[in-house]
Amino acid sequence: MTHGQFLLEVRDLVVHYGHGRRRAPTTAVDEVSLCIAAGQTVALVGASGSGKSTVGNAVLGLTPAASGTVTFAGEDITHAPPGRRRALTRDIQAVFQDPYGSLNPSRTIRQTLVEPLLAHRGVEPVPARAAVSEALRSVGLTEDVADRYPAEFSGGQRQRVAIARALMVRPRLIVCDEPTSALDLSIQAQVLNLLRQLQRDRGVSYLFITHDLAIVRHIAHRIVVLRRGRVVETGTTGQVCEAPEHPYTRALLAAAPVPDPVAQRARREAYEAAAVQR
Amino acid sequence: MNTKRERSEVSLSLSGGRLAVATAGAPVAVPPGAAAPASRRSRSRLRWRPLGLVSAAYLVALTVASLSAGWWAPIDPERQDLAHALAGPSAAHWLGTDRLGRDVLIRLLLGGRITLVSVVEAVVVFAVLGIGLGVVSGYFGGWVDRTIGWLSDLLLALPGIIVLLMVLSVFPGETLATMVVLGVISCPLLLRVTRGVTMAVRQELYVRAARLSGLTPLRVMWRHILPRLAGPIIVQVFLFAATAVLVQGALSFLGLSAPETQGPSWGNMVGEAAAVTGQDGWLAVPTGGIIALTVLALGLLGDAVHDAAVDRTRSAAALPTRPARPAGPRHGSSPTAPPGPAQHPALLSVRGLTVAFDLPGGPLTAVRDVSFDVSPGECIGIVGESGSGKTVTARSLLGLLPPHGRVTGGCARFDGLDLTALPERQLRAVRGSRIALINQEPMSGLDPSFRVGSQLAEVVRRHRHVGRAQARAKAVELLATVRLPEPEQVARRYPHELSGGMAQRVSIALALAGDPALLIADEPTTALDVTIQAEILALLRDLRSRLGTAVILVTHDWGVLADVCDRAVVMYAGEVVEQAAVTDLYRAPRHPYTQLLLRANPHVAPVGDALPTIAGTVPAPSEWPAGCRFRPRCPYAEDVCGSQAIPLVDVGSDRTTRCIRSEQVGTR
Numbered sequence: 014m015t016h017g018q019f020l021l022e023v024r025d026l027v028v029h030y031g032h033g034r035r036r037a038p039t040t041a042v043d044e045v046s047l048c049i050a051a052g053q054t055v056a057l058v059g060a061s062g063s064g065k066s067t068v069g070n071a072v073l074g075l076t077p078a079a080s081g082t083v084t085f086a087g088e089d090i091t092h093a094p095p096g097r098r099r100a101l102t103r104d105i106q107a108v109f110q111d112p113y114g115s116l117n118p119s120r121t122i123r124q125t126l127v128e129p130l131l132a133h134r135g136v137e138p139v140p141a142r143a144a145v146s147e148a149l150r151s152v153g154l155t156e157d158v159a160d161r162y163p164a165e166f167s168g169g170q171r172q173r174v175a176i177a178r179a180l181m182v183r184p185r186l187i188v189c190d191e192p193t194s195a196l197d198l199s200i201q202a203q204v205l206n207l208l209r210q211l212q213r214d215r216g217v218s219y220l221f222i223t224h225d226l227a228i229v230r231h232i233a234h235r236i237v238v239l240r241r242g243r244v245v246e247t248g249t250t251g252q253v254c255e256a257p258e259h260p261y262t263r264a265l266l267a268a269a270p271v272p273d274p275v276a277q278r279a280r281r282e283a284y285e286a287a288a289v290q291r
Numbered sequence: 292m293n294t295k296r297e298r299s300e301v302s303l304s305l306s307g308g309r310l311a312v313a314t315a316g317a318p319v320a321v322p323p324g325a326a327a328p329a330s331r332r333s334r335s336r337l338r339w340r341p342l343g344l345v346s347a348a349y350l351v352a353l354t355v356a357s358l359s360a361g362w363w364a365p366i367d368p369e370r371q372d373l374a375h376a377l378a379g380p381s382a383a384h385w386l387g388t389d390r391l392g393r394d395v396l397i398r399l400l401l402g403g404r405i406t407l408v409s410v411v412e413a414v415v416v417f418a419v420l421g422i423g424l425g426v427v428s429g430y431f432g433g434w435v436d437r438t439i440g441w442l443s444d445l446l447l448a449l450p451g452i453i454v455l456l457m458v459l460s461v462f463p464g465e466t467l468a469t470m471v472v473l474g475v476i477s478c479p480l481l482l483r484v485t486r487g488v489t490m491a492v493r494q495e496l497y498v499r500a501a502r503l504s505g506l507t508p509l510r511v512m513w514r515h516i517l518p519r520l521a522g523p524i525i526v527q528v529f530l531f532a533a534t535a536v537l538v539q540g541a542l543s544f545l546g547l548s549a550p551e552t553q554g555p556s557w558g559n560m561v562g563e564a565a566a567v568t569g570q571d572g573w574l575a576v577p578t579g580g581i582i583a584l585t586v587l588a589l590g591l592l593g594d595a596v597h598d599a600a601v602d603r604t605r606s607a608a609a610l611p612t613r614p615a616r617p618a619g620p621r622h623g624s625s626p627t628a629p630p631g632p633a634q635h636p637a638l639l640s641v642r643g644l645t646v647a648f649d650l651p652g653g654p655l656t657a658v659r660d661v662s663f664d665v666s667p668g669e670c671i672g673i674v675g676e677s678g679s680g681k682t683v684t685a686r687s688l689l690g691l692l693p694p695h696g697r698v699t700g701g702c703a704r705f706d707g708l709d710l711t712a713l714p715e716r717q718l719r720a721v722r723g724s725r726i727a728l729i730n731q732e733p734m735s736g737l738d739p740s741f742r743v744g745s746q747l748a749e750v751v752r753r754h755r756h757v758g759r760a761q762a763r764a765k766a767v768e769l770l771a772t773v774r775l776p777e778p779e780q781v782a783r784r785y786p787h788e789l790s791g792g793m794a795q796r797v798s799i800a801l802a803l804a805g806d807p808a809l810l811i812a813d814e815p816t817t818a819l820d821v822t823i824q825a826e827i828l829a830l831l832r833d834l835r836s837r838l839g840t841a842v843i844l845v846t847h848d849w850g851v852l853a854d855v856c857d858r859a860v861v862m863y864a865g866e867v868v869e870q871a872a873v874t875d876l877y878r879a880p881r882h883p884y885t886q887l888l889l890r891a892n893p894h895v896a897p898v899g900d901a902l903p904t905i906a907g908t909v910p911a912p913s914e915w916p917a918g919c920r921f922r923p924r925c926p927y928a929e930d931v932c933g934s935q936a937i938p939l940v941d942v943g944s945d946r947t948t949r950c951i952r953s954e955q956v957g958t959r
Contacts, residue, residue, distance in 0.1 A: 132505030270850030
């Protein structure tokens with residue numbers, strides 16, 4: 014890295030919600046720091062309302078930061094002006110949770126996929142048609158789907174299309190906000206494998222936002238656990254999953270039921286015993 | 292719009308009054324374009340189509356005739372024929388003559404020019420300002436929105452007629468100035484509509500995704516927002532055009548705009564007709580009539596165009612090939628292979644339950660031949676992916692199938708009654724009191740405008756004949772039953788003051804109000820955080836042991852199933868594929884689907900390598916293969932699997948699987 018050690022650095026990020034004149038703003042994210050190296054995945058884990066999606070939105074420039082910095086490839090992008098933000102979309106892309114809502118139902122897959130190219134015309138000389146078919150191939154779809162509408166596809170296929178859209182401009186960072194939680198179990202594994210394979214092939218980094226610690230083990234190099242807008246624990250995936258230090262992380266890990274009745278009974282008893290102590 | 296994702300709400304009145312258990316149903320197997328609103332829409336389009344066509348033809352003819360009247364008119368509009376003044380219709384003068392003997396038809400057509408040009412001027416100003424400012428205001432928000440909002444409030448506060456009169460005093464008789472000002476002072480009407488819709492559309496995930504693709508705001512508005520505005524804009528624009536016809540006519544009638552010295556106009560012709568009503572009533576008919584007809588035609592055409600535009604966007608959007616998650620299928624064992632020997636007489640006994648949806652293309656079976664038993668106090672899990680039929684199965688027991696669904700076969704015996712054959716009245720008596728439902732969305736069962744305690748008390752009074760005070764006490768007791776701390780205080784709260792976990796506890800308390808023998812919990816923890824989920828699951832276990840309530844838990848989560856259920860019914864593509872005690876099921880699955888799904892579970896899969904996957908996707912009901920429905924995705928499949936319907940077979944005590952190669956599955 015020419016600009017520093019990390020591709021993305023978030024330092025002491027604070028985000029407020031509710032800029033009413035009378036009401037005091039609520040702090041959604043409070044002094045959150047995290048770093049992502051090139052080709053790495055950092056998972057941001059927490060319950061709903063923990064501020065994990067807000068961090069993602071701040072990185073994407075969808076939510077203004079009250080204080081703190083977001084640095085991408087050595088450049089402070091915390092308060093990047095709209096023009097610079099649009100240019101940054103070449104490097105930073107997003108995949109959302111809901112594959113049904115994230116594709117415009119009245120536009121074909123091709124029309125949706127060429128949008129990132131429209132935005133960066135002149136920068137990317139590859140003819141649009143070739144780019145579309147390449148992106149579709151890389152997510153395991155064939156080119157003949159390009160002229161169909163999103164409604165013709167299942168959730169898993171739509172999520173592949175959403176990933177293909179993110180890949181159109183060869184980004185260096187993709188913010189994945191719960192990309193598999195709307196998908197069926199048998200499809201979830203396919204999408205997770207696809208994300209991992211794309212990382213191997215292209216060296217893309219992920220900020221992977223999720224509430225599900227079970228899938229994090231498979232995809233993340235590092236984990237940041239958020240609770241009520243604050244970081245409660247951070248470490249490598251192995252450390253956090255195998256030897257969690259913070260009681261909240263332990264509770265999160267223990268609360269998720271495992272698909273094994275015998276093991277689950279033991280876990281539950283341990284969890285409930287711990288809960289009594291708390 | 293995506294019909295799949297629109298959560299249809301079926302609300303079932305437990306108490307006849309405001310209290311209802313509403314079920315936020317997953318959209319149920321909506322066949323391509325079969326959504327109820329869509330069919331209603333197409334019917335209304337058919338109704339409007341002839342009227343819309345007639346209106347359009349009238350307006351086109353009027354425009355062409357007016358604009359070209361100067362060239363072809365056989366009669367000079369100013370030629371007076373005092374001998375035939377105020378004559379009625381005749382072969383020479385189709386619409387009669389005015390008091391100077393001039394031909395009314397020709398004068399109306401020539402006068403139409405002024406009206407049409409005025410309307411176009413006013414509409415252009417109205418549309419450009421209204422749409423432009425509305426979209427900008429809604430899209431950018433903040434100070435832009437506030438400034439535009441302030442200006443539009445100011446315009447709305449101005450008395451329109453006085454402003455127009457002032458303009459006319461500065462530019463006497465000037466039609467263009469009047470119409471431009473009319474467009475400006477009316478634009479807030481359109482502006483507010485476009486602003487509102489823009490703000491809503493802007494929240495759509497795909498608009499956000501487009502912004503993150505790097506599109507400029509202008510492109511986002513053009514490509515993603517404007518197309519969604521078509522409907523409301525069309526209606527407003529046509530209504531305004533009709534208004535402009537009337538305003539122009541009125542001003543001209545008053546002699547303030549387009550006075551008679553400048554030639555005929557509809558307004559001044561009505562004025563003239565008014566002056567001679569005493570001598571001749573006929574003149575008012577064509578002059579007033581043409582204004583009325585034009586206004587009417589604009590309104591009807593607006594409706595027709597709006598319906599057509601909305602239809603087009605819908606039909607592009609609404610062609611789901613996958614049946615939106617058919618609500619959960621019930622699992623059961625087929626009549627040919629009844630579930631294992633039941634030690635107790637079953638509380639609920641489902642046999643061969645089959646549910647179909649009536650689609651335009653014929654009935655589509657969403658759930659086929661489901662059989663299972665629930666013993667008193669037992670917890671059965673119906674597990675499956677979206678589209679497996681698990682919710683449909685559970686809902687059909689309560690008679691809560693979505694509009695096009697009906698039970699086409701089998702029965703469900705509960706307390707000696709066949710639930711599938713019960714008339715609605717009797718079913719209502721069973722619902723809530725003997726069988727209760729817990730929903731995925733706890734808030735959907737709570738009325739936001741009443742306190743929790745009074746809602747509960749109302750349901751209690753519905754089920755037992757007790758006084759207000761007793762019902763109230765029972766409500767608090769129920770809140771304590773679901774382990775809510777300080778139940779007295781919770782009873783005084785409104786639903787919005789509850790957290791998600793508390794709301795789910797309250798909705799469980801609601802379900803318990805009638806002392807049900809069976810609880811049907813449809814994905815009760817899916818909307819909750821994992822720590823809250825653990826608490827609710829603990830509560831369900833606790834209720835079973837304290838109250839002896841049997842539970843049917845519909846879930847997609849194999850961890851939840853393992854945590855609370857005694858027995859599992861696994862569904863795939865509308866059929867039960869495996870049924871077993873949960874410990875046996877997890878230890879040694881006997882159906883390839885169960886086995887592969889458990890392996891693909893990220894909880895158990897080894898970290899490092901790629902996750903094990905199941906190839907392909909869950910097929911839509913219309914694409915279910917013949918023979919074994921899992922065959923296209925199954926590594927064990929042989930030719931014979933596709934040639935015959937696979938029966939459920941017994942594989943051990945109280946265990947069935949729908950696989951002819953279950954021996955191999957067991958050993959691999």
